[in-house]
Amino acid sequence: MTDLPHLTHxxxxxxxxxxxxxxxxxxxxxxxxxxxxxxxxxxxxxxTRELPTTTKRIDxxxxxxxxxxxxxxxxxxxxxxxxxxxxxDGMTELIPSARIGFVGMYRDEExxxxxxxxxxxxxxxxxxxxxAVDPMLATGNSSVAAIDLLKKAGAKDIRFLCLLAxxxxxATMKAAHPDVPIVTAAVDxxxxxxxxxxxxxxxxxxxxxxxx
Ligand SMILES: O=P(O)(O)OC[C@H]1O[C@H](OP(=O)(O)OP(=O)(O)O)[C@H](O)[C@@H]1O
Ligand SMILES: O=c1cc[nH]c(=O)[nH]1
Ligand SMILES: [Mg+2]
Numbered sequence: 001m002t003d004l005p006h007l008t009h010x011x012x013x014x015x016x017x018x019x020x021x022x023x024x025x026x027x028x029x030x031x032x033x034x035x036x037x038x039x040x041x042x043x044x045x046x047x048t049r050e051l052p053t054t055t056k057r058i059d060x061x062x063x064x065x066x067x068x069x070x071x072x073x074x075x076x077x078x079x080x081x082x083x084x085x086x087x088x089d090g091m092t093e094l095i096p097s098a099r100i101g102f103v104g105m106y107r108d109e110e111x112x113x114x115x116x117x118x119x120x121x122x123x124x125x126x127x128x129x130x131x132a133v134d135p136m137l138a139t140g141n142s143s144v145a146a147i148d149l150l151k152k153a154g155a156k157d158i159r160f161l162c163l164l165a166x167x168x169x170x171a172t173m174k175a176a177h178p179d180v181p182i183v184t185a186a187v188d189x190x191x192x193x194x195x196x197x198x199x200x201x202x203x204x205x206x207x208x209x210x211x212x
Contacts, residue, residue, distance in 0.1 A: 003050050004047075004049065004050065004159065004181035004183070005181060006174060006178065006181055006182065007170060007181070007182050007184070007187075008046060008047075008181065008182070008183045008184070009184060009185075009186070009187060010042070010043055010046050010183060010184065010185050012042060014042060015039055015042050015043065015185050016185070016186075018035045018038055018039050019035075019039065019163065019164075019185050019186060021035055022035050022036065022039075022163075022201055022207075023199065023200070023201045025202065027207075029207065029208070029209070029210040032207050032208060033086065033208055036086040036087065036090070036135065036163070036208060037086070037089055037090040037093075038090065039090070039163065039185065040086070040087040040088075040089070040090030040091050040133075041090045041091065041093065041094050043087070043161055043163075043183060043185060044090070044091045044094045044095065044161075045094075046183050047131055047159050047161045047183045048075075048095070048131075051070055051071075051075070051129065052070075052071040052072060053068045053069060053070055053071055054068070054069060054070075054071040055067060055068055055069065056069045072127065072128075072129075073124055073127045073128045074097050074098060074099050074128065075095065075098050075099070075128055075129040075130070075131060076098065076099045076100070076101055076121065076122050076125065076128045076129070076130045076131070076155075077091055077092065077095070077098045077099070077100050077101070077131050077133065078100075078101040078102070078103060078121060078130060078131065078132045078133065078146070078150060079100070079101070079102050079103070079133055079134075080103050080105055080132060080133065080134035080142060080143065080146045081102055081103065081104040081105065081106075081118065082104075082106075082205050082209070083134060083135050083136060083204040083205040083208060084102075084103075084132075084133045084134045084135070085208075086135060086204070086208045087133040087134070087135060087161060087162075087163070088100070088133055091131075091133065099122035099128065100122070101120055101121030101122055102118055102119070102120050102121075103116070103118070103119055103121075103132075103146045103149055103150070104116065104117040104118025104119065105117070105142050105145065105146055107138075107139075107141065107142055107195070109194070112139050112141060112195045113141055114141050114142040114145045114146075116145065116149070119149055119153075121150065121153050121155075124154075125150065125153045125154040125155040126154040126155065126156055128155070128157070129157050129159070130150055130155040130157060130158045130159070131158075131159045131160075131161055132146055132147060132150060132158060132159070132160050132161070133160075133161045133162070134146070134160075134161075134162055135162055135163040135164065135204040136162060136163070136164055136197060136200075136204050137160070137162045137164070137165040137166065137169035137170065137173065137182070137184065138166055138168075138169050138191060138195055138196065138197050139166075139168060139169060139172065139191065139195050140166075140168065140169035140170070140171070140172030140173045140176075141172070143160055143162075143169070143173055144172060144173060144176040144177065147160065147173075147176070147177050147180055148176075151177075158177070158179070158180045159180065159181050159182075159183065160173065160177075160180050160181070160182045160183070161182075161183045161184075162182065162183075162184045162185075163184065163185050163186070163201075163204070164184065164185065164186050164188055164197050164200060164201060165182065165184040165186070165187050165188070165197075166187070166188055166189075166190055166191050166197050167187060167190060168190065168191055170182060170187065188200055
């Protein structure tokens with residue numbers, strides 16, 4: 001199991017600088033998408049900290065050596081659709097051998113409850129490190145439901161990666177899934193009356209895909 005604390009706030013200046021540009025409402029869809037890809041690679045570095053390694057015997061041009069290599073099955077990256085795909089793209093560039101799954105889920109804007117429409121994950125979930133990605137942790141209802149489904153599929157070692165989290169969402173996740181560490185680039189003030197993160201960045205899916 002993982003040694004990460006329940007909450008990791010990634011304060012790296014590059015992450016914070018890029019996030020500020022993403023929050024700005026004048027930032028275009030193209031720039032928003034590109035920055036999300038760049039940030040996802042920096043966050044991937046944090047969320048994969050302390051992965052178990054082993055050694056394998058190789059020959060350098062100079063001599064044989066026992067060199068470190070990742071241990072166990074390939075990790076699984078799970079995108080919570082559709083905004084999760086913005087984080088997924090950059091992460092798969094960094095971890096090209098990762099197995100990939102999708103949880104299709106959108107938030108009913110009236111009830112703020114998640115509605116599931118798709119589920120497909122790799123085999124052997126119980127033997128993999130599973131990293132679920134979604135830029136926004138707002139009420140926490142979507143991520144709690146997605147992780148419920150991943151656990152039902154056998155996942156035991158799960159991490160959740162997001163860009164922005166609200167204190168409410170973190171508390172809801174901690175109550176439902178205390179064993180799932182959260183890695184985030186920011187913890188914002190709270191939620192507005194429509195369940196949006198404030199100050200936030202607006203609707204991540206719409207800003208990424210240009211649907212509004
Ligand atoms: O913590 P919650 O209150 O559940 O809100 C967060 C969810 O809302 C957004 O998705 P959305 O429902 O807008 O779907 P989309 O990705 O298709 O835009 C976001 O990407 C999360 O999945
Ligand atoms: O602030 C929020 C809350 C939920 N989903 C988003 O995309 N943004
Ligand atoms: Mg959306």
